[in-house]
Amino acid sequence: MTPIIAYLSSGILPAERRRLENQAQGLELPMNDGILYRRSFLGPLLRCVDAEDANYLIREVYEGICGLNAGPRMTVAKLTNAGYYWPGMHLDAVEEIRKCDSCQRHAPNALRPNNELIPVTSAWPFPKWAIYIMVPFPEASGRVKFLIVAIDYFTKWVEAKPVASITTSSINW
Structure with missing residues (x-):
């Protein structure tokens, strides 16, 4: 000043x-x-x-x-x-x-995420999928203990497949 x-x-x-x-x-x-x-x-x-x-x-x-x-x-x-x-x-x-x-x-807890959300867009159904392999669950009948989940970005269609082991032959649908 x-x-x-x-x-x-x-x-x-x-x-x-x-x-x-x-x-x-x-x-x-x-x-x-x-x-x-x-x-x-x-x-x-x-x-x-x-x-x-x-x-x-x-x-x-x-x-x-x-x-x-x-x-x-x-x-x-x-x-x-x-x-x-x-x-x-x-x-x-x-x-x-x-x-x-x-x-x-x-202070109240903020429920917003720390990072900005990035939208994933798709022009038509089924061109983009998200595939997740879930951690081992307790063994079920058929000795399955893994779960492979695929989600379509456009329609939010969910496909799930239980498998006994994670190999290329078990992932091919």
């Missing part, structure tokens, strides 16, 4: 002129009191704070006297309504909330 305050108070531009001008577009320094503010769209001026104050503010809003233990979006909204701003508010709130032990213990 120091180069932006120097630029707004005295108009001094360092070598990184364009970058500094772009960063200072929504900011103002009223009455040269050394406190940097950001203009909000319809609300009051938002006071810019440094990283140390930002962590304190997040902890105070999240788990202070009137702590709400809500998600990062609600925490950032409370901070903005209180009149504070810093770049990366949402990321800092997410990082600080992940450190909360009670929230991690009582």
